[in-house]
Amino acid sequence: MYFPEINFVRGWACLAVVTVHVAGAFYYQQGASWSEISFMLNQLGRFGTPLFAVIGGFLLFHQAMHRRFSLMMFIRSRTMKILLPFLIWSGIYLLILWRFYEVPVFSDGLALVLRIITGQSYYHLYFMVVVLQFYLLFPLLQKNLRSERAWRVAMLVSLAVTAGWLLFPLNFEISKALGHPAMLGKWIFYFLFGGFLARHWNRIKEELCRYPLQVAGLTIAVFIGGIVEYQWWGPYSSQRLMNLVNIPILFLALVTVHPWFTRTVPYLEEGLQRIGTFGFGIYLVHPLWISLFMEWIPAKYWHIGMLPFIWTAILSASMIMILLIRRTPFHPYLLTIPKHPTHKTQQKPIPSAAARS
Template sequence: MEKTLEKPKGKFFEEIHFLRAFACIGVVLVHLSASYYNQHGQTFNWLTFALNQLGRFGTPTFALISGFLLFHQVKAKGFDFQRFLKSRFTKIIMPFVVWSVFYLLIKVIVLNATLPSGQDFIESFLMGASFYHLYFMVIVIQFYFVFPMLQAIRTKLSWMIALIVSFIVSAFFINLSNFISVQEGLGALLNNRVFIFTWIFYFIFGGFLAYYWRSITKLVTSQAKLLILIAMVYVLAIYEYQIMGSIPSNRMTNLINIPLLSIAVIGLFPVIQSRRILYGPLKLIGTLSMGIYLVHPLVLLFLNQVLPHTAWATRGLPIMYILVMLLSIGIVQAIRKLSFVQYIIPVPRMQNK
């Protein structure tokens, strides 16, 4: 008879905060570097292009974390369908609706955009096209629809099968244009970046990481080797985009890169924890990561509107990055004081002292 995996203890793994921070830092890098190119008529230089491409590890890492947290919660508390629906509706679906409506208003009032009407508007809204970053929430919501069926993954053998199958499925949909026309109809829908099957491997690997946490973390004891691993992944990523040009987050190599980077970041947690100058800021960014994800495009839009063109010189990018982060954190912290914060951003409510 197959051996069922050890029942977990109900503790939260602090390392996930730092994996969230890693993902959040990457996503903000992508959008900030794109502002230099899109908003100010500049072309990418070697630095902004490198940051734009290397930051694209962020979105699939968020997908992995989403899978980890869901499967870990089931391990710790069991699966209650009604509780699951209520929790997901509050923490993801409501914030998605709130921010979609908010950014639509921003597009109309600030950017003077003309919105599609009728069925086109509904499709655009449901596909997360209200603003450029909301598509990720649609991907996560789709995963919630299939997650109840994934409860069957409980044994070592079933996890191995799930990993292999999800890897093949994601690889197939990443390369879908090689097999069918993706210009219109069903092919265009399946090739849309919000379609779950492109990302399913990351969710499944996150669940695998939750179930095998203790075994995996025992294998990552050498910080020096982990730093070398991270350096190798980034060097190969630089080589890849120099050969291929601009590559999206859902690229084939990320099916290998993201698991390796995630395990390496988790393994480096003791080093981060021992250095207060890193520990505090990264823990804050990790805790507020989804809030930062939701509000940072608003901050970028504001800065693009009010700052002069000269402020966007490449040499000022580090200062601009810090400014975007600080303003985003400030907005999230203000929202956290609201009693109904759970319907706006999926972060813990600020406790009154």
């Protein structure tokens, strides 16, 4: 089933991730120096990656709840759609490190393997490793999370695990490894939160429609809090404690405003739907274009006035590249590109409260 509101959120998440990385490119091109605007964009865009985790959990659990789960089909599907693209793009980005940045990535075989499996082939691939870890755990989760009580326990445990991982770094030899951003413990709450939403989605959407102003107020508070946070305590990453509160609020807020976008600015909503459909591909390819632009465009042009134009060019180049890849016979090995459905085929109407079992 296609959820336009979920794809809408994925579109925003994708734009946030691109914004973080483009702002980071300006930092390096300006002599490792932030401007106030690029720093703000880099920090406020840090909500994007956790939103991807919530969406991933939502879609996987929703599918498992409404279809018969087959372990072999799940393994084949995830291998083709996620694992193979991850390995291929890891190779591509390793070549970029070797060619453009003169990193000797191929000099040590063991170090090369470790770099790949920890998602360090390039700065964004760690999240693919997080997703793959969740896939390893998912067959067990979908088998055991069948009752409301089991879900409540799982939510509390996952919240405690993620909060504990962020709050209490371990003080022994493997603490550095456990603190790696690709460790699932830092992300498990977001995946399970997505699954919890999938379990109660119709009811949650009905409730959100009743309190749009309250949701809007909480969203404004999240962004103000984000600004205060980096102004007072310095830069933060997407793996921070406050996101355990911020991400659920932002996810639900974006779902709440989706009908307004559909009615008021349908062309913008359609654009976000398209970006959401290409979200996985954009996530994989946009750092390639950032690297190329950093090579092609002289540093003197990387001033803050050029940020909107370079940002737009990188996003556009990424989408054009995805469209071209989709025309090739081997595109399933490079990118998962679902078809972009029409609004007429998106989702069945929400049943009334009286029809709910």
